[in-house]
Amino acid sequence: MGSWKNEDKERDIVISSRVRLARNIKDMPFPVLLPENRARHLTKTIEECLNSNEGLATTFKKFDLSELKNNEKRVLVEKHLISRELGTHWGAAVFINDGEDLSIMVNEEDHIRIQCILDGFQLYNTYEQADKMDDVLEGCMEFSFHERFGYLTSCPTNAGTGMRASVMLHLPSMTLNNQIHSMMMTLSKFGLTIRGIHGEGTQALGDLYQISNQNTMGVTEHEIIDTLHDVAREIIKKERDLRYDILQNNRIYLEDKIYRAYGILSNARSINSEESMKLLSLVRLGADLELLDQKLSVINRLLLDIQPGILASTYGEAMNDMERDRVRAEHIRRELMEKTIEE
Amino acid sequence: MIEVLCDNCKERQATIHITKIINGQKKEHHLCDQCTSLDKLGKEAFDYTGFISDVANDGKRNPSKEQPGERTCSRCGMTYEFFRKHGKFGCGECYDAFEPMIVPMIRRMHGKDRHIGKVIKNGDRMFQRKRELEVLQAKLDEAVEKEEYEMAAQYRDQIKALVSQTEEVED
Ligand SMILES: [Zn+2]
Ligand SMILES: [Zn+2]
Numbered sequence: 423m424g425s426w427k428n429e430d431k432e433r434d435i436v437i438s439s440r441v442r443l444a445r446n447i448k449d450m451p452f453p454v455l456l457p458e459n460r461a462r463h464l465t466k467t468i469e470e471c472l473n474s475n476e477g478l479a480t481t482f483k484k485f486d487l488s489e490l491k492n493n494e495k496r497v498l499v500e501k502h503l504i505s506r507e508l509g510t511h512w513g514a515a516v517f518i519n520d521g522e523d524l525s526i527m528v529n530e531e532d533h534i535r536i537q538c539i540l541d542g543f544q545l546y547n548t549y550e551q552a553d554k555m556d557d558v559l560e561g562c563m564e565f566s567f568h569e570r571f572g573y574l575t576s577c578p579t580n581a582g583t584g585m586r587a588s589v590m591l592h593l594p595s596m597t598l599n600n601q602i603h604s605m606m607m608t609l610s611k612f613g614l615t616i617r618g619i620h621g622e623g624t625q626a627l628g629d630l631y632q633i634s635n636q637n638t639m640g641v642t643e644h645e646i647i648d649t650l651h652d653v654a655r656e657i658i659k660k661e662r663d664l665r666y667d668i669l670q671n672n673r674i675y676l677e678d679k680i681y682r683a684y685g686i687l688s689n690a691r692s693i694n695s696e697e698s699m700k701l702l703s704l705v706r707l708g709a710d711l712e713l714l715d716q717k718l719s720v721i722n723r724l725l726l727d728i729q730p731g732i733l734a735s736t737y738g739e740a741m742n743d744m745e746r747d748r749v750r751a752e753h754i755r756r757e758l759m760e761k762t763i764e765e
Numbered sequence: 766m767i768e769v770l771c772d773n774c775k776e777r778q779a780t781i782h783i784t785k786i787i788n789g790q791k792k793e794h795h796l797c798d799q800c801t802s803l804d805k806l807g808k809e810a811f812d813y814t815g816f817i818s819d820v821a822n823d824g825k826r827n828p829s830k831e832q833p834g835e836r837t838c839s840r841c842g843m844t845y846e847f848f849r850k851h852g853k854f855g856c857g858e859c860y861d862a863f864e865p866m867i868v869p870m871i872r873r874m875h876g877k878d879r880h881i882g883k884v885i886k887n888g889d890r891m892f893q894r895k896r897e898l899e900v901l902q903a904k905l906d907e908a909v910e911k912e913e914y915e916m917a918a919q920y921r922d923q924i925k926a927l928v929s930q931t932e933e934v935e936d
Binding site: 446448449450451452454455531553556560564565566567568569570571572573574576577578579581582583585613637638639640641642643 | 841843852853854855856857860861867870871874875876877878879880881882883884885886892895896
């Protein structure tokens with residue numbers, strides 16, 4: 423893999439890397455027009471393909487969307503293993519591997535959506551794995567491919583490579599400095615977009631942003647990854663510079679914000695997910711600047727675990743909003759304390 | 766009817782008469798059976814009737830009188846109107862059915878309208894051949910246009926060779 427560069431795992435700023443490939447089967451109507459029996463048959467074909475492939479270093483579990491309970495589906499959405507839309511068409515299913523870093527959605531908007539998601543800044547790895555899985559599936563079925571338009575997808579916004587690559591970045595300093603909007607303008611010049619995670623529109627909860635490629639046609643997969651990688655690296659550098667800039671010039675302001683956030687999280691008796699995300703973002707920043715003795719991995723884990731679906735699956739599903747806020751506060755307190763004692 | 770000699774070989778009697786009007790200038794081509802027998806190559810390799818009408822239409826391919834809104838994918842029945850409303854196609858063939866309308870849209874979306882990334886297995890060889898054919902065909906068109914019939918005959922032979930080669934591979 424000559425052009426593959428080594429990637430530092432810039433985990434202080436990059437939470438995760440993700441690549442998704444959309445594929446459809448030749449001569450088969452797209453899921454919106456696909457009858458139930460054919461949709462189910464497709465799921466079966468993929469299952470057999472995965473089971474019969476000896477070269478696969480990982481095993482997959484199948485989840486039939488029609489058999490999943492609401493909260494089970496919610497958990498998969500919160501872990502980014504499936505999209506919210508999965509389940510709106512007949513025969514929707516997802517195959518998830520042991521490590522939960524590879525998933526194959528069946529009968530979502532397209533017949534097949536291969537996704538690889540890895541911690542930290544590992545774009546090249548995620549592409550490599552998704553690409554390998556693409557080859558495995560292609561060995562079992564014929565994909566719909568057009569000489570001019572490439573891989574054909576339900577929506578022309580995905581045609582061509584069918585690939586969406588993204589990185590999830592934690593950008594508290596750029597948010598504090600109101601630099602997200604101007605960055606948005608710059609990104610569009612590179613065919614990239616940014617959107618907030620868990621927020622309305624571009625308003626990000628927890629200062630988490632997803633940067634992804636907008637164009638899928640007229641660029642190669644490698645160019646998409648290269649561009650996203652290089653631009654992300656620039657953003658990482660900028661965020662890091664800003665952090666130290668604020669620390670030097672506005673230390674009291676920043677420390678006050680971070681310690682107050684930590685104070686609330688380690689004492690609250692009831693807290694909703696929105697407020698916890700906001701405060702955890704500051705605690706994460708404090709951990710990175712070594713103002714707080716906390717591990718980034720613990721806070722990353724918390725950002726996931728405090729979501730309503732995952733919280734319910736951990737502490738019992740029959741909780742009302744009030745109970746959930748109480749359990750969430752308790753969970754955060756315990757996690758933050760435990761780690762301090764450990765060290 | 767007056768006997769006209771073929772423009773190309775200048776030996777046999779012309780049987781096909783093409784009148785082209787370019788910028789109001791009338792131009793006539795007269796060709797014999799022999800010099801236009803490209804259809805020996807078979808329809809798939811070279812759409813002879815299309816070729817003639819293209820020349821007659823001054824290069825405009827398939828002039829279509831239908832309204833875009835009436836277009837329907839013959840494979841899945843999706844109408845263009847439905848696609849415009851929902852932004853989703855019904856099947857892969859919709860891309861061909863609606864190609865003239867979606868190309869500008871795809872260009873707006875992606876800045877480009879041609880895939881250059883990964884291709885399916887065997888795709889490379891298959892599409893490369895097809896592309897070579899297209900290039901040769903365009904050269905042939907141009908040669909005929911410029912009345913360089915010896916060149917045209919050469920391109921025709923190359924097309925012939927490429928087609929038989931492709932058939933061997935497929936057998
Ligand atoms: Zn002649
Ligand atoms: Zn169609």
